[in-house]
Amino acid sequence: MSAAQKKHWILRIVLLLAAAYIAGALAGRLHAQVKEKSQATETDMPTEEESNAADTQVSGQEPEAAVQEPMQIALTFDDGPNPYYTRTLLEGLKKRGVKATFFVLGSEVEKFPDILEEVYADGHLIGVHSYEHVNFGEIGDEAAQKQIERTLEVIHDVTGEYTGFIRPPYGCWKDSLDSRVNLIEVLWDVDPLDWATTDADTVVQRIIEDTEEGSIILLHDASESSIQAAFTVIDALTDQGYEFVTVDELLLE
Ligand SMILES: [Zn+2]
Structure with a gap:
């Protein structure tokens, strides 16, 4: 193998390693993004407490409208x-x-x-x-x-x-x-x-x-x-x- 051929192989290995690293990094980032998104979805869902609070608010308005009888x-x-x-x-x-x-x-x-x-x-x-x-x-x-x-x-x-x-x-x-x-x-x-x-x-x-x-x-x-x-x-x-x-x-x- 000539010196030039050696250099060529080293370059290919470096390029392959670099490509592998980039691919890994990208996959990791993608995973993080998906996780982030799923977390966001979870956070957007109201907790049970919040749901109850919302129910109370709605039912709290209904009787008020019902008691308003004509004079x-x-x-x-x-x-x-x-x-x-x-x-x-x-x-x-x-x-x-x-x-x-x-x-x-x-x-x-x-x-x-x-x-x-x-x-x-x-x-x-x-x-x-x-x-x-x-x-x-x-x-x-x-x-x-x-x-x-x-x-x-x-x-x-x-x-x-x-x-x-x-x-x-x-x-x-x-x-x-x-x-x-x-x-x-x-x-x-x-x-x-x-x-x-x-x-x-x-x-x-x-x-x-x-x-x-x-x-x-x-x-x-x-x-x-x-x-x-x-x-x-x-x-x-x-x-x-x-x-x-x-x-x-x-x-x-
Ligand atoms: Zn009269």
């Missing part, structure tokens, strides 16, 4: 049934899925039994107002009792039910009537004085200002402005999170 209020309409306005009111209430309470006059029920039948069929609550819109504070107990009993009977003739609720005209009740009449007296806390104006916006503004959870709103199905105000109020207060119910739901639950 209940009641719309009440006195002095009907009215031949001009009650049916329009019923249509608007039905369209909005709202139930209301009607305190009716016995004399008007006798004149318009079909309208009261519709009120009843639509699922609204019916109560006694009086027979001829009298002030119970100004008449004798016996006369007051007759007004009430006669109205109970004419309502029963139409609906087949005796109502358990009364709203005395002008909110005037006498304690002495308690022993004669077994009815729940329903007054109000929101009175927009709708009978004294023909401006629906004024009525709407007064109601929205004074209404809070549990409010009983006094209206009359006796004018166009009153029923238009009722519709606007329903739309606005429903948007504010209120739910309209009949007074029995409000008072007895």
Whole structure:
């Protein structure tokens, strides 16, 4: 072997060693990379503790959403049934899925039994107002009792039910009537004085200002402005999170 040939062989061995070293180093690095990656995957997986914490957080939000119940209020309409306005009111209430309470006059029920039948069929609550819109504070107990009993009977003739609720005209009740009449007296806390104006916006503004959870709103199905105000109020207060119910739901639950 010549010196040049020897040199050539030494160079080949060095190159082979170098190649082997590089290959080994590369393999080692690749292994390290794979390990790193698998470790990273392990670290990304949440621990049991973290999973529980996440569950708690999610379930902690659910009940909060469930307890948020609508604030209940009641719309009440006195002095009907009215031949001009009650049916329009019923249509608007039905369209909005709202139930209301009607305190009716016995004399008007006798004149318009079909309208009261519709009120009843639509699922609204019916109560006694009086027979001829009298002030119970100004008449004798016996006369007051007759007004009430006669109205109970004419309502029963139409609906087949005796109502358990009364709203005395002008909110005037006498304690002495308690022993004669077994009815729940329903007054109000929101009175927009709708009978004294023909401006629906004024009525709407007064109601929205004074209404809070549990409010009983006094209206009359006796004018166009009153029923238009009722519709606007329903739309606005429903948007504010209120739910309209009949007074029995409000008072007895
Ligand atoms: Zn009245």
